[in-house]
Amino acid sequence: MKESTVSDVSAEQQARDMLERIGVENAQSFTAGDLVELANLISQRERLRSLLAYAVQEAEDWHDECRGRPLQDERLSEARALLRTA
Secondary structure, eight states, X not given: OOOOOGGGSOHHHHHHHHHHHTTOTTGGGOOHHHHHHHHHHXXXXXXXXXXXXXXXXXXXXHHHHHHSSOOOOHHHHHHHHHHHHO
């Protein structure tokens, strides 16, 4: 009997196995469409994180230039915290 190797396992099954290893419930029941949607959400999250980091930096730079001191804003503080944890 031939041993199965990683290359014998579909990309979808490898993704399900990875999700299962990180503790996602019912990972083996995810359809190929579910996995594509998850990949798109991850990609979108990374793009939004990058845009948020840019916007926070631009706001801080603008404020420093105009006011000469660090920007203290609750919403920007929340954004900074989100960027630190991501």
